[in-house]
Structures are given as structure tokens and as C-alpha cells.
Amino acid sequence: MTLQLDDVTLTYPDGDQRLTALDHVSLTAERGTLTAVVGPSGSGKSSLLAVAATLIAPDSGRVLLDGRDLAGLRPADTAAVRRQQIGIIFQSSNLLASLTARDQLLVVAHMAGDDMSVASERADELLDAVALAAQRDRRPHQLSGGQRQRVTIARGLMNQPSLLLVDEPTSALDSQRGVEVLSLLRRLTTDRGLTTVMVTHNQEHLQSADRVTEIVDGRTRQLVSS
Numbered sequence: 001m002t003l004q005l006d007d008v009t010l011t012y013p014d015g016d017q018r019l020t021a022l023d024h025v026s027l028t029a030e031r032g033t034l035t036a037v038v039g040p041s042g043s044g045k046s047s048l049l050a051v052a053a054t055l056i057a058p059d060s061g062r063v064l065l066d067g068r069d070l071a072g073l074r075p076a077d078t079a080a081v082r083r084q085q086i087g088i089i090f091q092s093s094n095l096l097a098s099l100t101a102r103d104q105l106l107v108v109a110h111m112a113g114d115d116m117s118v119a120s121e122r123a124d125e126l127l128d129a130v131a132l133a134a135q136r137d138r139r140p141h142q143l144s145g146g147q148r149q150r151v152t153i154a155r156g157l158m159n160q161p162s163l164l165l166v167d168e169p170t171s172a173l174d175s176q177r178g179v180e181v182l183s184l185l186r187r188l189t190t191d192r193g194l195t196t197v198m199v200t201h202n203q204e205h206l207q208s209a210d211r212v213t214e215i216v217d218g219r220t221r222q223l224v225s226s
């Protein structure tokens with residue numbers, strides 16, 4: 001699917017003023033491509049993802065999925081779009097300490113009310129895709145940081161999203177593990193035809209991206225397009 005942010009402005013309350021987190025931001029991301037959003041801490045990267053994920057409605061501007069404006073939808077319909085079409089991988093992995101890698105994925109399907117035999121197959125297929133088939137019965141404390149991040153990525157794909165939104169996927173990893181997670185995201189994007197938008201502050205990750213958008217003080221600027 002195609003994601004378009006069109007002239008999006010987002011402000012937060014800040015004392016008796018408003019803080020502008022996104023200042024007339026526009027961005028287009030296409031199917032099968034990886035768009036990197038880079039910028040310093042506090043520049044608006046996570047806010048951009050939250051708007052794209054329909055978790056926060058912008059003050060103005062439009063968020064379009066395949067040309068359909070999400071601003072016009074009722075909250076229940078926005079939630080359905082999010083549940084069915086959007087995969088979200090947050091900065092902190094939020095894995096549940098008591099669950100095995102496989103059950104971290106199954107709990108998503110269970111909450112969505114999916115057929116659990118179909119979900120079991122999908123969980124195994126995804127754990128295989130992120131090279132964790134052999135670790136599927138391990139709990140988070142029995143996994144390395146890189147392995148935990150791969151569980152998080154697999155979990156983000158359980159609902160078979162078209163749009164994958166990833167916030168600083170390697171911030172807790174050493175650089176070698178970071179490179180591996182990046183190449184995994186790159187491969188999943190291409191193989192599954194995902195529209196992936198990834199926030200990072202690591203310049204080294206940009207070579208894996210098809211497009212790079214820089215954000216500074218809530219304003220975006222496209223750096224590279226291939």
C-alpha cells in the first residue's frame with residue numbers, strides 16, 4: 001500500500017502554549033520500499049510514526065492509505081485499519097517476561113480473535129523468517145538483545161500488515177546486531193511487499209533504505225531517493 005502524509009502539523013500542549021512536533025510534514029512511502037526517517041532526539045520522529053499509525057490525529061493535514069483519508073473515519077474504523085493493515089514495532093520491545101517467543105506472537109492472534117491453528121502456522125513461519133525457529137520456546141531472559149528484537153519484528157508481522165512502522169529498531173543493540181536487524185527488515189520489506197517506514201538516528205542504517213527523509217525541529221526534507 002501507499003502511505004502519504006500530506007502537510008501534517010501536530011502540536012502538543014506545553015504549559016499555556018503549544019509545542020509544534022510536526023510542522024507541515026509531507027512524506028510518501030510506496031509498497032516494497034524502506035523509507036528511513038533520521039533526525040536528532042526530539043525532532044519529531046516518534047510523533048511522525050504515531051500519526052502514520054493512526055494513534056494520534058494531527059491538528060491539520062491528511063494521512064492517506066492507498067489514497068483513502070483516515071481523518072474522515074470514525075475511531076472504531078481507524079482501529080480496524082490499524083489492526084488489519086498496520087504493523088507497529090516500538091523502540092522498547094515490550095515482550096512479556098513469562099511468555100515464550102512463540103507465545104508472544106500467538107497472544108496477538110488470540111487478542112484479535114483469529115483462528116489459532118492458522119495463527120500457529122503463521123507464528124512458526126515468522127519465527128523461521130527471523131531465524132528464531134530453534135529459539136521459539138525460549139523466554140525473553142533466555143534470548144540475546146538481537147534475538148528479542150527479532151521476536152518483536154515477527155510479532156509486528158503477525159497481523160500480516162501492509163504498512164510496517166518501526167521506531168529505532170536497533171537502539172538497544174551493538175552495531176553488528178544492528179546491521180543484522182536492518183538487513184532483516186530490508187529483506188522482509190522486499191519479500192513481503194511491505195511499505196516500511198523506519199525511524200533511526202543511526203546514519204549507518206541509511207544505506208539499507210530506498211529513501212531517506214531527514215527531520216529537524218518537526219520539518220522534513222528528503223535526502224536520498226533511489
Ligand code: ADP
Binds near residue numbers: 012021047
Ligand atoms: P523523537 O522521536 O525524534 O525523539 P518525538 O516525536 O518523541 O521526537 O518528540 C518531538 C517533540 O514533541 C519533543 O520536543 C518532545 O518533547 C515533544 N513530545 C513528544 N510527545 C509528547 C507528548 N505526549 N506531550 C508533549 N510533548 C511531547
Ligand code: MG
Binds near residue numbers: 045046047167
Ligand atoms: Mg523517538
